[in-house]
Amino acid sequence: MALVPFLFGVAGREELPGVALVRLLGDLGLTPGAARSLLARMRRDGLLAATPRGRGADYRMAGPFLQAFRQIRDGARPAQPPWDGGFHALFYSVPEAHRAYRDRLRRAATLARYGLMQPGVLISPVDARDALAAELGAEPPAGTVLHGRVELDLADAVAVARRAWELPVLERRYRDHAARLTAAVRAAPDPPGPSPEGLAAYTALFGGALVDTLRTPPRLPAELLPDGWPLPALLEAVGAAARHFGPPVARYVGEVVAASR
Structure with missing residues (x-):
């Protein structure tokens, strides 16, 4: 399911033609039938909305996925309030x-x-x-x-937050994602050109990094987070990798979208 919002993010659009989404999901290994089933399931779950267009439909993000998309696109994370008890x-x-x-x-x-x-x-x-x-x-x-x-008192709140949002697991993942993305940029000074293979490689590069960035509540007080919380460093690494590898991939996705009109 994360593949669909990722494609919207690469395209930089909140709405995409269904024909283009099915083709792009095909580049990522889904059959046309599986791609259409995924889109239908996301519609049922309120994560996508559709507008008929000819024999097909245009899909736009909705609900929590739209909020998450805009948050990532705008680079905005609400300020962390102090712990209020x-x-x-x-x-x-x-x-x-x-x-x-x-x-x-x-x-x-x-x-x-x-x-x-x-x-x-x-x-x-x-x-x-x-x-x-x-x-x-x-x-x-x-x-x-x-x-x-x-x-809760602060000590109990720290323990509850660690369990409720699996903060130690996320901490390890954030550090691993950041290290992997930083190493990828250093290892490929010349990013590949626009192509289906480039899109697949770009998707594999990010893996679960973008999904994991959304698993920590955006307004969780800093007092409840582990010392040296690595999410800011991961967001920097995500931005650097997107600036380095993203333009050719976005160009390819733009060509697919334009051809579907």
């Missing part, structure tokens, strides 16, 4: 008969960057209930979804 909490209990809703709730909460404090309790540094409500609609009659606040 608590997390916004979402308490849920949804019976098995409404399993589909429960799965949608968990997925929407993950995209909104809630962390799992314990079964049935999701936490966030900000109150994102409006975003969740927009994604989910009304809760099922037999289910319970409540919003509240969990107060």
